Amino acid sequence: MEKISSCGYEWTIGLISQNSEHTLDSCLANTLNQLLGDSGIFAFYFSKSLSVQQTPCLTLASTGKQLCDENKTALLEVDVPPLLERLRKLNQDVQLLNLAHIQVLPVRYQGLVLGFLVLHNQSIIPTSGYSVLNHILNVYVHQLATLQYARMDPLTQLLNRQTFDEKIIDIASGKEAWLVRESKQQLHWYMAIADIDLFKHVNDNYGHVIGDEVILLVAQLLKSNFRAGDYVFRYGGEEFAIVFPCEHEAKAMAKLDGVRALIADTRFPQVGKVTISMGFVELKDAAQVADFVNRADRALYQSKQDGRNKVTAYSSLKDKQNNHHSGDIELF
Numbered sequence: 373m374e375k376i377s378s379c380g381y382e383w384t385i386g387l388i389s390q391n392s393e394h395t396l397d398s399c400l401a402n403t404l405n406q407l408l409g410d411s412g413i414f415a416f417y418f419s420k421s422l423s424v425q426q427t428p429c430l431t432l433a434s435t436g437k438q439l440c441d442e443n444k445t446a447l448l449e450v451d452v453p454p455l456l457e458r459l460r461k462l463n464q465d466v467q468l469l470n471l472a473h474i475q476v477l478p479v480r481y482q483g484l485v486l487g488f489l490v491l492h493n494q495s496i497i498p499t500s501g502y503s504v505l506n507h508i509l510n511v512y513v514h515q516l517a518t519l520q521y522a523r524m525d526p527l528t529q530l531l532n533r534q535t536f537d538e539k540i541i542d543i544a545s546g547k548e549a550w551l552v553r554e555s556k557q558q559l560h561w562y563m564a565i566a567d568i569d570l571f572k573h574v575n576d577n578y579g580h581v582i583g584d585e586v587i588l589l590v591a592q593l594l595k596s597n598f599r600a601g602d603y604v605f606r607y608g609g610e611e612f613a614i615v616f617p618c619e620h621e622a623k624a625m626a627k628l629d630g631v632r633a634l635i636a637d638t639r640f641p642q643v644g645k646v647t648i649s650m651g652f653v654e655l656k657d658a659a660q661v662a663d664f665v666n667r668a669d670r671a672l673y674q675s676k677q678d679g680r681n682k683v684t685a686y687s688s689l690k691d692k693q694n695n696h697h698s699g700d701i702e703l704f
């Protein structure tokens with residue numbers, strides 16, 4: 373704790389220099405370990421979605437320290453929902469809650485309590501340390517929000533195109549392999565591109581404002597019909613990409629076709645019926661993101677050729693050897 377400067381300036385600079393959530397978390401962990409010194413045992417519970425809907429979970433804990441007592445009782449285990457409820461009822465100015473064996477610092481963002489830092493009572497912290505801790509947690513949450521907003525499409529709040537490329541590279545290089553390993557069944561990753569059919573007619577007949585509403589509603593339907601661990605992106609104007617793990621291709625097809633049918637059955641305000649076409653591919657055997665996109669694009673092209681409101685797997689295309697001529701139809 374003796375390392376604390378009056379405002380934690382170096383730590384602040386460290387946190388705001390991070391440009392990925394992963395390095396931001398590591399930086400916060402390092403900062404807390406340094407800040408709390410040898411005596412500090414901490415656990416950080418946080419909801420990364422930056423929304424009240426998600427219950428915070430254990431995101432970080434102190435490294436190389438005794439998190440259990442001699443009887444192997446966890447020192448910092450907390451019952452999250454009631455503690456959260458209690459923190460939410462606290463006045464905004466209250467920055468520290470003293471409980472029997474722990475101290476809790478709420479982490480707020482835009483007036484919401486999104487998580488908290490739990491410190492064991494053995495952690496020896498001078499009074500000035502708490503304000504530095506609060507400051508550091510504030511910087512963390514704001515930097516996280518900045519990173520998240522930079523990854524989002526402003527109209528739909530889906531992940532944006534830049535994030536798509538990064539995610540495909542991560543998956544293709546095995547960085548998301550933990551999910552596949554943890555599943556009881558073997559999982560494969562698939563990438564689908566979905567395009568709203570005859571969208572030009574929507575704009576031409578109803579105007580761009582209604583067109584944007586259609587895009588927004590399709591985005592919401594896609595997002596709410598895939599699981600939390602799947603990724604839904606706004607790929608371009610009226611195009612979306614979905615990246616998700618699945619046991620096998622037939623199941624991936626059934627999932628996508630179910631969502632296609634659901635959108636076709638939804639009544640859109642003013643416009644009425646809207647359909648989407650999709651093409652999808654397994655994320656394997658390609659060197660570049662562009663190769664996967666090209667394959668899904670060709671499958672999507674087939675869905676359009678077959679009359680739209682269809683899903684096509686790249687593996688089902690007969691003439692895979694022929695290069696796709698992008699001039700045939702403009703998809704992107």
Ligand SMILES: Nc1nc2c(ncn2[C@@H]2O[C@H](COP(=O)(O)OP(=O)(O)OP(=O)(O)O)[C@@H](O)[C@H]2O)c(=O)[nH]1
Pocket residue numbers: 567568569570571572573575579580581582583584587608609610676680702703
């Ligand atoms: N309202 C709105 N329109 C967009 C946006 N982005 C692209 N568009 C429009 O989407 C339309 C896409 O039209 P096309 O690519 O010709 O395709 P389509 O009419 O959907 O026909 P198919 O894809 O062949 O079924 C164009 O008129 C674009 O101007 C957007 O963000 N908002």
